[in-house]
Amino acid sequence: MTLRRIAQLGEPVLRKAARPLAVDELGTREMQRLVSDMIDTMRDADGAGLAAPQIYESVQIAVIELRENPRYPDVPSIPLRVLINPKVTPLVAFEAGVLAAQDAIQVYEGCLSVAGLRGMVRRPRKVRVNALDMEGNPQEFSCEGFPAAVVQHELDHLHGILYVDRADPRSLAFLREYERYVPPNGRVVDGGAQNSG
Ligand code: ZN
Numbered sequence: 407m408t409l410r411r412i413a414q415l416g417e418p419v420l421r422k423a424a425r426p427l428a429v430d431e432l433g434t435r436e437m438q439r440l441v442s443d444m445i446d447t448m449r450d451a452d453g454a455g456l457a458a459p460q461i462y463e464s465v466q467i468a469v470i471e472l473r474e475n476p477r478y479p480d481v482p483s484i485p486l487r488v489l490i491n492p493k494v495t496p497l498v499a500f501e502a503g504v505l506a507a508q509d510a511i512q513v514y515e516g517c518l519s520v521a522g523l524r525g526m527v528r529r530p531r532k533v534r535v536n537a538l539d540m541e542g543n544p545q546e547f548s549c550e551g552f553p554a555a556v557v558q559h560e561l562d563h564l565h566g567i568l569y570v571d572r573a574d575p576r577s578l579a580f581l582r583e584y585e586r587y588v589p590p591n592g593r594v595v596d597g598g599a600q601n602s603g
Contacts, residue, residue: 407446407450408439408442408443408446408447409443409446409447409450410443410444410447410461410462411461411462412447412451412460412461412518412519413459413460413461413462413519414519414520414521415519415520415568415570417462417519419459419462419464420459420460420519420563420566420568421566422459422464422566423564423565423566424457424458424459424464424465424466424563424564424565424566425464425465425466426465426466426491427465427466427467427490427491427538429538429542432490432538432540432541432542433540433541433542437540438540440458440463440465440467441467441469441488441540443461444456444458444461444467444469445469445471445486445488447461448469448471448518449471451518453518454470454471454472454484454556455468455469455470455471455556455557455559455560456468456469456518456560457560457561457563457564458564459563459564459566460518460519460563466490466491466492466564467488467489467490468488468489468492468560468561468563468564469486469487469488469489469560470484470486470487470489470553470556470557470560471484471485471486471487472484472552472553472556481552481594482551482552482553484549484553484556487545488539488540489535489537489538489545489557489560489561490537490538490539490540490542491537491538492535492536492537492557492561492564493535493536493537493561494533494534494535494557494558494561495533495534495535495536496530496532496533497530497532497533497534497548497550498510498530498531498532500530505528505529505530506597507597508597508598509530509531509532509597509598510528510529510530510531510597510598511528511529511530511531511551511552511554511555511594511595511596511597511598512526512527512528512594512595512596512597513526513527513529513552513555513593513594513595514526514577514579514584514588514592514593514594515527515555515559515569515573516569516581517559517568517569517570519563519568520568520569520570522580522581523570523578523579523580523581524578524579524580524581524584524588525569525570525573525574525575525577525578525579526573526574526577527555527559527569527572527573527574528572528574529554529555529558529572530554530558531550531551531554531555531596531597531598532548532549532550532551532554532598533548533549533550533554533557533558534546534547534548535547535548535549535557535561550598551596551598551599552594552596555594
Protein backbone atom coordinates (compact mmCIF):
# COMPACT_ATOMS: atom_id res chain seq x y z
CA MET A 407 0.00 0.00 0.00
CA THR A 408 1.29 3.42 -0.94
CA LEU A 409 -0.11 6.61 0.47
CA ARG A 410 0.55 9.80 -1.45
CA ARG A 411 0.73 13.26 -0.05
CA ILE A 412 -2.48 15.22 -0.68
CA ALA A 413 -2.08 18.67 -2.22
CA GLN A 414 -3.64 21.41 -0.11
CA LEU A 415 -5.54 24.55 -1.15
CA GLY A 416 -3.09 26.98 -2.73
CA GLU A 417 -1.02 24.32 -4.54
CA PRO A 418 -1.00 25.35 -8.22
CA VAL A 419 -1.64 21.76 -9.39
CA LEU A 420 -5.15 21.98 -7.93
CA ARG A 421 -5.92 24.90 -10.25
CA LYS A 422 -4.66 23.42 -13.51
CA ALA A 423 -6.88 21.67 -16.05
CA ALA A 424 -5.76 18.04 -16.02
CA ARG A 425 -4.64 16.34 -19.23
CA PRO A 426 -6.88 13.67 -20.78
CA LEU A 427 -5.21 10.28 -21.14
CA ALA A 428 -4.63 8.55 -24.47
CA VAL A 429 -6.02 5.04 -24.71
CA ASP A 430 -2.52 3.56 -25.11
CA GLU A 431 -1.50 5.05 -21.76
CA LEU A 432 -4.11 2.96 -19.97
CA GLY A 433 -3.15 -0.45 -18.70
CA THR A 434 0.49 0.52 -18.33
CA ARG A 435 2.24 -0.33 -15.10
CA GLU A 436 2.62 3.34 -14.13
CA MET A 437 -1.07 3.97 -14.66
CA GLN A 438 -2.09 0.93 -12.64
CA ARG A 439 0.22 2.02 -9.85
CA LEU A 440 -1.19 5.55 -9.91
CA VAL A 441 -4.79 4.32 -9.68
CA SER A 442 -3.88 1.90 -6.93
CA ASP A 443 -2.16 4.70 -4.97
CA MET A 444 -5.23 6.90 -5.45
CA ILE A 445 -7.50 4.20 -4.02
CA ASP A 446 -5.18 3.58 -1.05
CA THR A 447 -4.87 7.31 -0.35
CA MET A 448 -8.63 7.91 -0.61
CA ARG A 449 -9.47 5.01 1.72
CA ASP A 450 -6.81 5.94 4.26
CA ALA A 451 -8.16 9.50 4.45
CA ASP A 452 -11.82 8.35 4.64
CA GLY A 453 -12.54 10.29 1.45
CA ALA A 454 -15.56 9.62 -0.76
CA GLY A 455 -13.43 10.29 -3.82
CA LEU A 456 -10.06 11.47 -5.02
CA ALA A 457 -8.89 13.08 -8.24
CA ALA A 458 -5.36 12.63 -9.59
CA PRO A 459 -4.41 16.35 -9.30
CA GLN A 460 -4.93 15.98 -5.54
CA ILE A 461 -1.85 13.76 -5.47
CA TYR A 462 0.11 16.03 -7.82
CA GLU A 463 -0.69 14.11 -11.03
CA SER A 464 -2.34 16.42 -13.54
CA VAL A 465 -4.20 13.75 -15.52
CA GLN A 466 -7.92 13.05 -15.88
CA ILE A 467 -8.46 10.22 -13.43
CA ALA A 468 -10.90 10.20 -10.53
CA VAL A 469 -11.83 7.44 -8.13
CA ILE A 470 -15.00 7.39 -6.08
CA GLU A 471 -16.17 5.03 -3.40
CA LEU A 472 -18.43 5.32 -0.43
CA ARG A 473 -18.53 2.55 2.09
CA GLU A 474 -19.42 2.98 5.72
CA ASN A 475 -17.89 6.41 6.04
CA PRO A 476 -17.53 8.30 9.30
CA ARG A 477 -17.33 11.57 7.36
CA TYR A 478 -20.72 10.91 5.74
CA PRO A 479 -22.97 8.84 7.98
CA ASP A 480 -26.49 8.06 6.75
CA VAL A 481 -25.76 8.39 3.04
CA PRO A 482 -25.99 5.67 0.40
CA SER A 483 -22.90 3.66 -0.45
CA ILE A 484 -21.20 3.97 -3.85
CA PRO A 485 -19.26 1.06 -5.34
CA LEU A 486 -15.65 1.73 -6.27
CA ARG A 487 -15.39 3.34 -9.68
CA VAL A 488 -12.32 4.42 -11.60
CA LEU A 489 -13.22 7.18 -14.04
CA ILE A 490 -10.83 8.12 -16.83
CA ASN A 491 -11.44 11.21 -18.98
CA PRO A 492 -14.90 11.56 -17.43
CA LYS A 493 -17.62 13.90 -18.61
CA VAL A 494 -20.70 14.76 -16.63
CA THR A 495 -24.08 15.81 -18.04
CA PRO A 496 -26.89 17.10 -15.82
CA LEU A 497 -30.12 15.10 -16.25
CA VAL A 498 -32.23 17.92 -14.85
CA ALA A 499 -33.06 21.30 -16.34
CA PHE A 500 -30.00 23.42 -15.69
CA GLU A 501 -30.00 26.33 -18.09
CA ALA A 502 -28.03 29.49 -17.43
CA GLY A 503 -27.14 28.08 -14.04
CA VAL A 504 -30.76 28.11 -12.87
CA LEU A 505 -31.75 25.05 -10.89
CA ALA A 506 -35.24 24.42 -9.49
CA ALA A 507 -35.46 23.25 -5.88
CA GLN A 508 -36.65 19.76 -6.81
CA ASP A 509 -33.73 19.39 -9.24
CA ALA A 510 -31.05 20.39 -6.73
CA ILE A 511 -29.10 18.71 -4.00
CA GLN A 512 -27.41 20.81 -1.34
CA VAL A 513 -24.49 19.23 0.45
CA TYR A 514 -22.11 20.63 3.03
CA GLU A 515 -19.08 19.44 1.11
CA GLY A 516 -15.60 18.92 2.36
CA CYS A 517 -12.42 18.13 0.47
CA LEU A 518 -9.23 16.30 1.36
CA SER A 519 -7.39 19.22 -0.27
CA VAL A 520 -9.20 21.81 1.86
CA ALA A 521 -8.58 20.24 5.24
CA GLY A 522 -10.86 21.18 8.10
CA LEU A 523 -13.45 23.19 6.17
CA ARG A 524 -17.04 22.55 5.08
CA GLY A 525 -19.30 24.59 2.87
CA MET A 526 -22.69 24.24 1.28
CA VAL A 527 -22.80 23.61 -2.47
CA ARG A 528 -25.93 23.35 -4.59
CA ARG A 529 -25.68 21.08 -7.63
CA PRO A 530 -27.91 19.24 -10.11
CA ARG A 531 -29.22 16.19 -8.23
CA LYS A 532 -29.12 13.81 -11.18
CA VAL A 533 -26.31 13.41 -13.72
CA ARG A 534 -25.04 11.07 -16.41
CA VAL A 535 -21.36 10.17 -16.43
CA ASN A 536 -19.41 9.02 -19.47
CA ALA A 537 -15.85 7.86 -18.92
CA LEU A 538 -13.35 5.18 -19.81
CA ASP A 539 -12.45 2.35 -17.47
CA MET A 540 -8.92 1.10 -16.79
CA GLU A 541 -8.99 -1.05 -19.93
CA GLY A 542 -10.12 1.85 -22.08
CA ASN A 543 -13.70 0.63 -22.43
CA PRO A 544 -16.41 3.28 -22.40
CA GLN A 545 -18.62 3.26 -19.32
CA GLU A 546 -21.82 5.20 -18.84
CA PHE A 547 -23.99 5.45 -15.76
CA SER A 548 -26.33 7.86 -14.12
CA CYS A 549 -26.57 8.69 -10.46
CA GLU A 550 -28.73 10.87 -8.30
CA GLY A 551 -28.73 12.35 -4.84
CA PHE A 552 -25.58 12.31 -2.74
CA PRO A 553 -23.54 10.16 -5.18
CA ALA A 554 -24.28 12.72 -7.92
CA ALA A 555 -22.79 15.46 -5.73
CA VAL A 556 -19.68 13.35 -5.06
CA VAL A 557 -19.13 12.67 -8.76
CA GLN A 558 -19.51 16.33 -9.68
CA HIS A 559 -17.10 17.38 -6.92
CA GLU A 560 -14.42 14.95 -8.16
CA LEU A 561 -14.86 15.85 -11.82
CA ASP A 562 -14.52 19.54 -10.96
CA HIS A 563 -11.02 18.75 -9.67
CA LEU A 564 -10.01 17.67 -13.20
CA HIS A 565 -10.83 21.19 -14.40
CA GLY A 566 -9.07 23.06 -11.62
CA ILE A 567 -12.32 23.84 -9.79
CA LEU A 568 -12.64 23.40 -6.03
CA TYR A 569 -15.89 23.19 -4.09
CA VAL A 570 -15.09 26.45 -2.32
CA ASP A 571 -15.52 28.16 -5.72
CA ARG A 572 -19.12 26.97 -5.80
CA ALA A 573 -19.99 27.12 -2.10
CA ASP A 574 -22.19 29.79 -0.60
CA PRO A 575 -19.41 31.79 1.08
CA ARG A 576 -21.59 32.53 4.10
CA SER A 577 -22.00 28.81 4.74
CA LEU A 578 -18.26 28.11 5.14
CA ALA A 579 -17.46 26.59 8.50
CA PHE A 580 -14.55 24.89 10.16
CA LEU A 581 -15.19 21.29 11.08
CA ARG A 582 -15.71 21.90 14.79
CA GLU A 583 -18.20 24.70 14.16
CA TYR A 584 -19.89 22.69 11.39
CA GLU A 585 -20.45 19.81 13.78
CA ARG A 586 -21.66 22.18 16.45
CA TYR A 587 -24.00 24.39 14.44
CA VAL A 588 -25.14 22.59 11.26
CA PRO A 589 -27.89 20.16 12.28
CA PRO A 590 -27.57 16.64 10.82
CA ASN A 591 -30.74 17.09 8.75
CA GLY A 592 -29.27 20.24 7.16
CA ARG A 593 -26.03 18.62 5.96
CA VAL A 594 -27.48 16.89 2.89
CA VAL A 595 -30.73 18.32 1.53
CA ASP A 596 -31.95 16.51 -1.56
CA GLY A 597 -34.76 18.50 -3.21
CA GLY A 598 -35.79 15.45 -5.21
CA ALA A 599 -36.11 13.05 -2.31
CA GLN A 600 -39.88 13.09 -1.79
CA ASN A 601 -40.27 10.85 1.20
CA SER A 602 -37.08 11.32 3.12
CA GLY A 603 -37.39 12.33 6.73
ZN1 ZN B 1 -12.10 17.43 -3.31
